[in-house]
Amino acid sequence: MSKLLRSMAGCKHILSASNRSYSCLPLTVLSDDEKLFKDTVRKFSEKEVKPRVRSMETAGQLDPELIRKYFEHGFMGIEVETKYGGAESGFMNMVILLEEISKVDAAASPIIQVQNVLVSTVLRKAASEEHKLRYLPQLCSEKLGSFALTEPDSGSDAFSLATHARQDGDDYVINGSKMFITGADVADIFLIMANAKPELGYRGITCFIVERNTKGLIVHKREDKLGIQASGTCALTLDNVRVHKSQILGEHGKGYLYAIKFLTEGRIGVAAQMIGLAQGCFNVTIPYLLERKQFGKSLFMFQGMQHQIAQVATQIEAARLMTYNAARLVEQKRDFTKEAAMAKSYAAEVAQLTTVKCIDWMGGLGYMKSLPQEKYYRDVKIGSIYEGTYNIQLNTIANKIHSEFGL
Numbered sequence: 386m387s388k389l390l391r392s393m394a395g396c397k398h399i400l401s402a403s404n405r406s407y408s409c410l411p412l413t414v415l416s417d418d419e420k421l422f423k424d425t426v427r428k429f430s431e432k433e434v435k436p437r438v439r440s441m442e443t444a445g446q447l448d449p450e451l452i453r454k455y456f457e458h459g460f461m462g463i464e465v466e467t468k469y470g471g472a473e474s475g476f477m478n479m480v481i482l483l484e485e486i487s488k489v490d491a492a493a494s495p496i497i498q499v500q501n502v503l504v505s506t507v508l509r510k511a512a513s514e515e516h517k518l519r520y521l522p523q524l525c526s527e528k529l530g531s532f533a534l535t536e537p538d539s540g541s542d543a544f545s546l547a548t549h550a551r552q553d554g555d556d557y558v559i560n561g562s563k564m565f566i567t568g569a570d571v572a573d574i575f576l577i578m579a580n581a582k583p584e585l586g587y588r589g590i591t592c593f594i595v596e597r598n599t600k601g602l603i604v605h606k607r608e609d610k611l612g613i614q615a616s617g618t619c620a621l622t623l624d625n626v627r628v629h630k631s632q633i634l635g636e637h638g639k640g641y642l643y644a645i646k647f648l649t650e651g652r653i654g655v656a657a658q659m660i661g662l663a664q665g666c667f668n669v670t671i672p673y674l675l676e677r678k679q680f681g682k683s684l685f686m687f688q689g690m691q692h693q694i695a696q697v698a699t700q701i702e703a704a705r706l707m708t709y710n711a712a713r714l715v716e717q718k719r720d721f722t723k724e725a726a727m728a729k730s731y732a733a734e735v736a737q738l739t740t741v742k743c744i745d746w747m748g749g750l751g752y753m754k755s756l757p758q759e760k761y762y763r764d765v766k767i768g769s770i771y772e773g774t775y776n777i778q779l780n781t782i783a784n785k786i787h788s789e790f791g792l
Contacts, residue, residue, distance in 0.1 A: 414709050415477070422478050426485040429458060434489045441615035442760065445607060446570065447496065452529070461500045462525030465509060469521035476650075480657040480712045484705075487661030488668065491764040492615035494661070496529065496568045498654040504530030504576055506647050507592065511635035516594065520574060531572035533563040533621055534644055541777050544587035544641055548623060550579040556627050557581065559593060559601075563621040565771070570607050570617030573597050577623065578640050590640035594632045601626040612763035649722055650715060651772045652729040656708040659732035659768040663701050663739040666761035670743040673750075684746070693746075697739050704732040723785035730778035733768035740765045 415423065437448045455461050463479045465471020472478075479501050486494040505524050508517060524530055539546040548561025559579050569575070575595045582589030595602055603622040610618060635643060671694070674685040684690055707728040714721035740762040744751035751758040769775045 414706070415481075419475075419477055419481060422474075423481045423485060426482050427488075429454075430485050430489040434486060434493050438490045438493075438757075438760075441490070441492065445609075445614050446617055447493065447615050451493065452496070452571070455497065456526055459525075460497055461529075462505060462521070463501050465505055465521055465525050469517060470525035471505075471521065476653075476715045477709070477712045480653060480708060483654050483657035484661035484664075484708075487658040488665035490615070491658055491662045491665075491761070492613035494658050495613065495616040496571070498651065498658070499532055499568050500524060500530055502651045502654045503532040503647055504574070506650065507532075507576060507634065507643050510647075511592075511639070511643055513635075515631075516634060520594070524574065528573040529568055529571050530574045530576065531566055531568045532576050533566050533569070534578045534648075535565050536562060537564055541774055543644060544590065546578060546580060546590065548577070548579040549583055550581040550591060550593065552581065552630075553627075555630050557593065557630060557633075559595070559623045559626040559628065561623050563623075565608070566619055566621055567771075568617055569604050569619035569621060572604075575602070575621070576634060577621075577626075578644060579623075581637060585638065587641045588638055590644075591637050592634040592640040592643055593628055594634050595623075595626060595628055599626055599628065611766060612760075613767055648772060649725050652725040652778070653708060653711045653715065653721070655768055655772045656704070656711070656725075656728040656732035659729075659736040659765070660701060660705045660708055662761055662765055662768070663704070663732075663736040666740050666743045666758060667697065667701060669757050670746055670751075674746055690746070693742060697735075697742050700735045701739060704728070704735045707731055723782055726773070726778040726781040726785075729772065730769075730775055730782070733765075733775065736765045736768055 433451060433454050437451055441448055441451075459472040460482060462469075462471030463474050463482065464476060465473065467473045483494050483498055486497065505521065508521055508524070512520075520528075520530075534543055534546070536546050536548060546561070548559065548563065550557040550559045557579075559577060561579060563577070573596065575597070577593045577595050578590055579593060580587075580589045581591040597604070601624040603624060605620040605622065608618045608620075671685070674690065674694070675683050677684050685694070707724070711721050711724040711728045714724055740758065743758050744762055747756070747758055750756055753759060773781075
Protein backbone atom coordinates (compact mmCIF):
# COMPACT_ATOMS: atom_id res chain seq x y z
CA MET A 386 0.00 0.00 0.00
CA SER A 387 1.36 3.43 -0.92
CA LYS A 388 2.49 5.99 1.60
CA LEU A 389 -0.27 8.33 0.40
CA LEU A 390 -3.06 5.82 0.89
CA ARG A 391 -1.69 4.79 4.29
CA SER A 392 -1.64 8.42 5.37
CA MET A 393 -5.22 9.10 4.35
CA ALA A 394 -6.61 7.97 7.69
CA GLY A 395 -5.09 11.03 9.36
CA CYS A 396 -6.45 13.58 6.90
CA LYS A 397 -9.52 15.74 7.45
CA HIS A 398 -11.40 17.68 4.80
CA ILE A 399 -11.21 21.41 5.38
CA LEU A 400 -13.11 23.79 3.16
CA SER A 401 -12.53 27.34 4.29
CA ALA A 402 -13.30 30.67 2.72
CA SER A 403 -9.60 31.40 2.56
CA ASN A 404 -8.82 28.78 -0.04
CA ARG A 405 -11.64 30.02 -2.28
CA SER A 406 -12.66 26.53 -3.47
CA TYR A 407 -16.05 26.77 -5.15
CA SER A 408 -16.42 23.11 -6.08
CA CYS A 409 -19.95 21.71 -6.02
CA LEU A 410 -18.74 18.26 -5.01
CA PRO A 411 -21.62 15.78 -4.83
CA LEU A 412 -20.63 14.31 -1.47
CA THR A 413 -23.19 11.54 -1.67
CA VAL A 414 -21.51 10.17 -4.81
CA LEU A 415 -18.18 9.41 -3.14
CA SER A 416 -17.48 7.10 -0.22
CA ASP A 417 -15.78 8.46 2.88
CA ASP A 418 -12.48 6.92 1.77
CA GLU A 419 -12.81 8.49 -1.67
CA LYS A 420 -13.57 11.90 -0.20
CA LEU A 421 -10.51 11.51 2.03
CA PHE A 422 -8.40 10.56 -0.98
CA LYS A 423 -9.73 13.53 -2.94
CA ASP A 424 -8.78 15.92 -0.16
CA THR A 425 -5.33 14.37 0.17
CA VAL A 426 -4.63 14.72 -3.56
CA ARG A 427 -5.90 18.31 -3.46
CA LYS A 428 -3.36 19.12 -0.76
CA PHE A 429 -0.62 17.33 -2.71
CA SER A 430 -1.47 19.35 -5.84
CA GLU A 431 -1.34 22.62 -3.95
CA LYS A 432 1.98 21.76 -2.32
CA GLU A 433 3.85 19.89 -5.04
CA VAL A 434 2.30 20.75 -8.41
CA LYS A 435 1.26 24.39 -8.09
CA PRO A 436 4.75 25.81 -7.33
CA ARG A 437 6.11 24.06 -10.43
CA VAL A 438 3.45 25.02 -12.99
CA ARG A 439 5.23 28.00 -14.52
CA SER A 440 8.71 26.51 -14.51
CA MET A 441 7.47 23.29 -16.15
CA GLU A 442 5.54 25.31 -18.73
CA THR A 443 8.67 27.30 -19.57
CA ALA A 444 10.90 24.22 -19.69
CA GLY A 445 8.37 22.26 -21.73
CA GLN A 446 8.72 19.20 -19.54
CA LEU A 447 7.68 17.80 -16.19
CA ASP A 448 9.96 18.32 -13.22
CA PRO A 449 11.71 14.97 -12.55
CA GLU A 450 11.27 15.60 -8.83
CA LEU A 451 7.51 15.79 -9.30
CA ILE A 452 7.52 12.49 -11.17
CA ARG A 453 9.51 10.99 -8.31
CA LYS A 454 6.86 12.20 -5.89
CA TYR A 455 4.14 10.64 -8.04
CA PHE A 456 5.83 7.30 -7.54
CA GLU A 457 6.47 7.94 -3.85
CA HIS A 458 2.79 8.65 -3.21
CA GLY A 459 1.52 5.62 -5.12
CA PHE A 460 0.00 7.60 -7.99
CA MET A 461 1.58 5.43 -10.67
CA GLY A 462 -0.02 2.16 -9.62
CA ILE A 463 -3.50 3.09 -8.40
CA GLU A 464 -5.27 -0.10 -9.50
CA VAL A 465 -2.27 -2.44 -9.56
CA GLU A 466 -2.49 -5.26 -7.05
CA THR A 467 -0.38 -4.95 -3.92
CA LYS A 468 1.51 -8.14 -4.78
CA TYR A 469 3.00 -6.23 -7.73
CA GLY A 470 3.70 -3.13 -5.66
CA GLY A 471 0.56 -1.15 -6.41
CA ALA A 472 -2.09 0.49 -4.24
CA GLU A 473 -4.87 -1.92 -5.36
CA SER A 474 -7.39 0.90 -5.25
CA GLY A 475 -10.46 1.54 -7.41
CA PHE A 476 -10.95 3.14 -10.80
CA MET A 477 -12.83 6.00 -9.14
CA ASN A 478 -9.70 6.96 -7.21
CA MET A 479 -7.82 7.16 -10.50
CA VAL A 480 -10.51 9.53 -11.82
CA ILE A 481 -10.32 11.60 -8.63
CA LEU A 482 -6.54 11.77 -8.94
CA LEU A 483 -6.66 13.04 -12.53
CA GLU A 484 -9.35 15.57 -11.68
CA GLU A 485 -7.49 17.04 -8.71
CA ILE A 486 -4.10 17.24 -10.44
CA SER A 487 -5.73 18.86 -13.50
CA LYS A 488 -7.35 21.56 -11.37
CA VAL A 489 -3.85 22.89 -10.79
CA ASP A 490 -2.10 21.88 -14.03
CA ALA A 491 -3.65 19.82 -16.81
CA ALA A 492 -0.16 19.20 -18.21
CA ALA A 493 0.81 17.30 -15.07
CA SER A 494 -1.90 14.65 -15.38
CA PRO A 495 -1.55 12.89 -18.79
CA ILE A 496 1.51 10.96 -17.66
CA ILE A 497 -0.51 9.59 -14.73
CA GLN A 498 -3.33 8.58 -17.03
CA VAL A 499 -1.12 6.82 -19.57
CA GLN A 500 0.69 4.95 -16.79
CA ASN A 501 -2.49 3.84 -15.02
CA VAL A 502 -5.23 3.53 -17.62
CA LEU A 503 -3.27 2.32 -20.60
CA VAL A 504 0.11 0.79 -19.79
CA SER A 505 -0.49 -0.79 -16.37
CA THR A 506 -4.08 -1.76 -17.16
CA VAL A 507 -3.12 -3.57 -20.37
CA LEU A 508 -0.45 -5.43 -18.44
CA ARG A 509 -2.79 -6.24 -15.54
CA LYS A 510 -5.61 -7.51 -17.70
CA ALA A 511 -3.88 -9.04 -20.71
CA ALA A 512 -0.27 -9.92 -19.90
CA SER A 513 1.18 -13.21 -18.77
CA GLU A 514 2.13 -13.62 -15.12
CA GLU A 515 5.77 -13.48 -16.17
CA HIS A 516 5.27 -10.06 -17.73
CA LYS A 517 3.27 -8.83 -14.75
CA LEU A 518 6.01 -9.85 -12.34
CA ARG A 519 8.68 -8.30 -14.52
CA TYR A 520 7.11 -4.96 -15.41
CA LEU A 521 4.36 -3.99 -12.97
CA PRO A 522 6.63 -3.55 -9.92
CA GLN A 523 8.89 -1.30 -12.00
CA LEU A 524 5.95 0.73 -13.29
CA CYS A 525 4.66 1.22 -9.75
CA SER A 526 7.98 2.29 -8.28
CA GLU A 527 10.31 3.95 -10.77
CA LYS A 528 9.75 3.40 -14.49
CA LEU A 529 7.39 5.18 -16.86
CA GLY A 530 5.42 3.56 -19.64
CA SER A 531 4.08 4.82 -22.94
CA PHE A 532 1.35 3.53 -25.27
CA ALA A 533 2.26 3.79 -28.96
CA LEU A 534 -0.69 3.42 -31.32
CA THR A 535 -1.16 6.61 -33.39
CA GLU A 536 0.69 6.99 -36.69
CA PRO A 537 0.95 9.68 -39.39
CA ASP A 538 -1.75 7.94 -41.47
CA SER A 539 -3.55 6.22 -38.61
CA GLY A 540 -5.41 8.52 -36.23
CA SER A 541 -9.18 8.11 -35.86
CA ASP A 542 -8.86 5.11 -38.18
CA ALA A 543 -6.58 3.49 -35.64
CA PHE A 544 -6.56 0.05 -37.23
CA SER A 545 -5.09 1.19 -40.53
CA LEU A 546 -1.67 1.41 -38.91
CA ALA A 547 1.31 0.72 -41.15
CA THR A 548 3.87 -0.31 -38.53
CA HIS A 549 4.54 -3.98 -39.12
CA ALA A 550 6.38 -6.79 -37.35
CA ARG A 551 8.03 -9.50 -39.45
CA GLN A 552 8.78 -12.80 -37.76
CA ASP A 553 12.39 -13.93 -38.04
CA GLY A 554 12.90 -17.18 -36.18
CA ASP A 555 12.14 -16.58 -32.52
CA ASP A 556 12.30 -12.81 -33.02
CA TYR A 557 10.09 -10.15 -34.53
CA VAL A 558 11.58 -7.26 -36.49
CA ILE A 559 9.46 -4.11 -36.18
CA ASN A 560 9.52 -1.23 -38.67
CA GLY A 561 7.37 1.85 -38.81
CA SER A 562 6.69 5.17 -37.15
CA LYS A 563 4.44 6.56 -34.44
CA MET A 564 3.40 10.11 -33.66
CA PHE A 565 1.84 12.13 -30.83
CA ILE A 566 2.99 9.60 -28.23
CA THR A 567 2.35 10.97 -24.75
CA GLY A 568 5.22 10.59 -22.30
CA ALA A 569 7.59 9.16 -24.90
CA ASP A 570 10.25 11.67 -23.86
CA VAL A 571 10.57 10.10 -20.40
CA ALA A 572 9.21 6.58 -20.91
CA ASP A 573 11.27 3.50 -20.14
CA ILE A 574 8.80 0.89 -21.41
CA PHE A 575 6.79 1.19 -24.63
CA LEU A 576 3.74 -0.80 -25.66
CA ILE A 577 4.04 -0.79 -29.43
CA MET A 578 1.10 -1.72 -31.64
CA ALA A 579 2.30 -3.34 -34.87
CA ASN A 580 0.69 -5.57 -37.47
CA ALA A 581 2.36 -8.99 -37.32
CA LYS A 582 0.11 -10.42 -40.06
CA PRO A 583 -0.91 -7.64 -42.46
CA GLU A 584 -2.81 -10.12 -44.62
CA LEU A 585 -5.32 -10.46 -41.77
CA GLY A 586 -5.96 -6.73 -41.63
CA TYR A 587 -6.61 -5.34 -38.15
CA ARG A 588 -6.74 -8.89 -36.77
CA GLY A 589 -2.99 -9.06 -37.22
CA ILE A 590 -2.35 -6.16 -34.86
CA THR A 591 -0.21 -7.31 -31.95
CA CYS A 592 1.09 -5.52 -28.88
CA PHE A 593 4.85 -5.68 -28.27
CA ILE A 594 6.72 -4.64 -25.13
CA VAL A 595 9.78 -2.66 -26.23
CA GLU A 596 12.24 -1.23 -23.74
CA ARG A 597 13.78 2.17 -24.35
CA ASN A 598 17.34 1.00 -24.87
CA THR A 599 16.34 -1.43 -27.63
CA LYS A 600 18.43 -0.89 -30.74
CA GLY A 601 16.51 0.83 -33.54
CA LEU A 602 13.94 2.53 -31.30
CA ILE A 603 14.34 6.27 -31.91
CA VAL A 604 12.49 8.79 -29.77
CA HIS A 605 12.36 12.16 -31.50
CA LYS A 606 12.35 15.61 -29.89
CA ARG A 607 9.35 16.89 -27.98
CA GLU A 608 6.65 18.50 -30.08
CA ASP A 609 6.01 22.22 -29.55
CA LYS A 610 2.30 22.27 -28.79
CA LEU A 611 -0.45 24.84 -28.23
CA GLY A 612 -1.07 23.64 -24.67
CA ILE A 613 -0.13 21.09 -21.99
CA GLN A 614 3.45 21.89 -22.91
CA ALA A 615 5.00 20.17 -19.91
CA SER A 616 3.44 16.88 -21.02
CA GLY A 617 5.96 15.45 -23.44
CA THR A 618 4.65 14.37 -26.85
CA CYS A 619 7.04 12.77 -29.31
CA ALA A 620 7.24 10.85 -32.56
CA LEU A 621 8.89 7.43 -32.66
CA THR A 622 10.77 5.64 -35.40
CA LEU A 623 11.15 1.86 -35.30
CA ASP A 624 14.06 0.94 -37.54
CA ASN A 625 14.51 -2.83 -37.56
CA VAL A 626 13.69 -3.08 -33.88
CA ARG A 627 14.30 -6.69 -32.96
CA VAL A 628 12.43 -8.24 -30.02
CA HIS A 629 12.02 -11.83 -28.91
CA LYS A 630 8.61 -13.41 -29.39
CA SER A 631 8.33 -13.54 -25.60
CA GLN A 632 7.87 -9.75 -25.73
CA ILE A 633 4.42 -10.10 -27.23
CA LEU A 634 1.98 -8.79 -24.64
CA GLY A 635 -1.01 -11.06 -24.30
CA GLU A 636 -2.13 -12.94 -27.39
CA HIS A 637 -0.81 -12.64 -30.91
CA GLY A 638 -3.28 -10.65 -33.04
CA LYS A 639 -5.29 -9.32 -30.10
CA GLY A 640 -3.72 -5.88 -30.01
CA TYR A 641 -6.76 -4.29 -31.63
CA LEU A 642 -8.99 -5.66 -28.88
CA TYR A 643 -6.72 -4.25 -26.19
CA ALA A 644 -6.71 -0.85 -27.89
CA ILE A 645 -10.51 -0.75 -28.16
CA LYS A 646 -11.12 -1.76 -24.57
CA PHE A 647 -8.53 0.27 -22.74
CA LEU A 648 -8.76 3.42 -24.84
CA THR A 649 -12.43 3.47 -23.83
CA GLU A 650 -11.38 3.58 -20.18
CA GLY A 651 -8.93 6.28 -21.16
CA ARG A 652 -11.79 8.46 -22.36
CA ILE A 653 -13.11 8.59 -18.81
CA GLY A 654 -9.65 9.69 -17.72
CA VAL A 655 -9.71 12.52 -20.24
CA ALA A 656 -13.14 13.54 -18.98
CA ALA A 657 -11.69 13.69 -15.47
CA GLN A 658 -8.86 15.90 -16.72
CA MET A 659 -11.35 18.23 -18.39
CA ILE A 660 -13.65 18.63 -15.38
CA GLY A 661 -10.59 19.24 -13.22
CA LEU A 662 -9.30 21.89 -15.63
CA ALA A 663 -12.73 23.54 -15.85
CA GLN A 664 -13.14 23.60 -12.07
CA GLY A 665 -9.61 24.89 -11.59
CA CYS A 666 -10.15 27.78 -14.01
CA PHE A 667 -13.51 28.55 -12.41
CA ASN A 668 -11.97 28.49 -8.91
CA VAL A 669 -9.27 31.05 -9.73
CA THR A 670 -11.72 33.35 -11.52
CA ILE A 671 -14.59 33.67 -9.01
CA PRO A 672 -12.50 35.51 -6.37
CA TYR A 673 -11.70 38.21 -8.93
CA LEU A 674 -15.39 38.64 -9.73
CA LEU A 675 -16.16 39.02 -6.04
CA GLU A 676 -13.48 41.68 -5.54
CA ARG A 677 -13.51 43.62 -8.80
CA LYS A 678 -15.92 46.56 -8.61
CA GLN A 679 -17.55 48.45 -11.44
CA PHE A 680 -20.39 50.96 -11.11
CA GLY A 681 -20.17 50.66 -7.35
CA LYS A 682 -20.59 46.92 -6.90
CA SER A 683 -18.65 43.71 -7.49
CA LEU A 684 -18.93 42.07 -10.89
CA PHE A 685 -20.38 38.99 -9.24
CA MET A 686 -23.42 40.93 -8.04
CA PHE A 687 -24.67 41.85 -11.49
CA GLN A 688 -27.55 39.54 -12.36
CA GLY A 689 -26.30 39.03 -15.90
CA MET A 690 -22.99 37.75 -14.47
CA GLN A 691 -24.71 35.57 -11.89
CA HIS A 692 -26.75 33.82 -14.55
CA GLN A 693 -23.62 33.04 -16.58
CA ILE A 694 -21.74 31.84 -13.50
CA ALA A 695 -24.64 29.62 -12.42
CA GLN A 696 -24.90 28.11 -15.89
CA VAL A 697 -21.20 27.27 -16.06
CA ALA A 698 -21.19 25.83 -12.52
CA THR A 699 -24.16 23.64 -13.42
CA GLN A 700 -22.50 22.36 -16.58
CA ILE A 701 -19.28 21.52 -14.74
CA GLU A 702 -21.29 19.60 -12.17
CA ALA A 703 -23.22 17.74 -14.86
CA ALA A 704 -19.95 16.76 -16.57
CA ARG A 705 -18.55 15.59 -13.23
CA LEU A 706 -21.57 13.40 -12.51
CA MET A 707 -21.42 11.88 -16.00
CA THR A 708 -17.74 11.11 -15.49
CA TYR A 709 -18.26 9.61 -12.04
CA ASN A 710 -21.13 7.52 -13.37
CA ALA A 711 -18.94 6.12 -16.15
CA ALA A 712 -16.24 5.32 -13.60
CA ARG A 713 -18.74 3.45 -11.42
CA LEU A 714 -19.78 1.37 -14.44
CA VAL A 715 -16.14 0.39 -14.94
CA GLU A 716 -15.87 -0.68 -11.30
CA GLN A 717 -19.09 -2.68 -11.59
CA LYS A 718 -17.78 -4.42 -14.73
CA ARG A 719 -20.76 -3.22 -16.76
CA ASP A 720 -20.73 -1.89 -20.30
CA PHE A 721 -19.56 1.74 -20.21
CA THR A 722 -18.77 2.42 -23.87
CA LYS A 723 -21.57 4.92 -24.47
CA GLU A 724 -21.21 6.58 -21.07
CA ALA A 725 -17.45 7.01 -21.51
CA ALA A 726 -17.95 8.68 -24.89
CA MET A 727 -20.68 10.91 -23.47
CA ALA A 728 -18.56 11.92 -20.49
CA LYS A 729 -15.49 12.71 -22.60
CA SER A 730 -17.30 14.67 -25.31
CA TYR A 731 -19.43 16.65 -22.87
CA ALA A 732 -16.65 17.33 -20.37
CA ALA A 733 -14.36 18.58 -23.14
CA GLU A 734 -17.12 20.84 -24.47
CA VAL A 735 -17.91 22.20 -21.00
CA ALA A 736 -14.24 22.80 -20.22
CA GLN A 737 -13.78 24.79 -23.42
CA LEU A 738 -16.85 26.88 -22.65
CA THR A 739 -15.67 27.44 -19.07
CA THR A 740 -12.24 28.72 -20.03
CA VAL A 741 -13.69 31.07 -22.63
CA LYS A 742 -16.21 32.43 -20.14
CA CYS A 743 -13.57 32.88 -17.45
CA ILE A 744 -11.40 34.94 -19.79
CA ASP A 745 -14.43 37.00 -20.79
CA TRP A 746 -15.27 37.62 -17.14
CA MET A 747 -11.68 38.66 -16.41
CA GLY A 748 -11.65 41.10 -19.31
CA GLY A 749 -8.21 42.20 -20.48
CA LEU A 750 -6.53 40.56 -17.49
CA GLY A 751 -7.72 37.14 -18.65
CA TYR A 752 -5.70 37.59 -21.81
CA MET A 753 -2.43 38.11 -19.92
CA LYS A 754 0.10 35.31 -19.60
CA SER A 755 0.85 36.42 -16.05
CA LEU A 756 -2.51 35.02 -14.92
CA PRO A 757 -3.55 31.34 -15.09
CA GLN A 758 -6.72 31.70 -17.21
CA GLU A 759 -4.67 32.02 -20.39
CA LYS A 760 -2.91 28.71 -19.73
CA TYR A 761 -6.14 26.91 -18.89
CA TYR A 762 -7.52 28.20 -22.20
CA ARG A 763 -4.61 26.76 -24.20
CA ASP A 764 -4.51 23.50 -22.28
CA VAL A 765 -8.19 22.72 -22.74
CA LYS A 766 -8.25 22.21 -26.50
CA ILE A 767 -6.53 18.82 -26.47
CA GLY A 768 -9.46 17.34 -24.56
CA SER A 769 -11.63 17.19 -27.66
CA ILE A 770 -8.84 15.59 -29.70
CA TYR A 771 -6.84 12.90 -27.92
CA GLU A 772 -8.23 9.51 -26.89
CA GLY A 773 -10.74 9.91 -29.73
CA THR A 774 -11.93 13.13 -31.32
CA TYR A 775 -15.26 14.77 -30.58
CA ASN A 776 -16.86 13.38 -33.75
CA ILE A 777 -15.59 9.89 -33.01
CA GLN A 778 -17.30 10.08 -29.61
CA LEU A 779 -20.55 11.09 -31.29
CA ASN A 780 -20.22 8.15 -33.67
CA THR A 781 -19.73 5.81 -30.72
CA ILE A 782 -22.77 7.18 -28.89
CA ALA A 783 -24.96 6.96 -31.99
CA ASN A 784 -23.82 3.40 -32.73
CA LYS A 785 -24.66 2.29 -29.19
CA ILE A 786 -28.10 3.89 -29.40
CA HIS A 787 -28.62 2.17 -32.74
CA SER A 788 -27.78 -1.24 -31.23
CA GLU A 789 -29.84 -0.61 -28.08
CA PHE A 790 -32.93 -0.15 -30.23
CA GLY A 791 -32.15 -3.39 -32.05
CA LEU A 792 -31.72 -1.75 -35.41
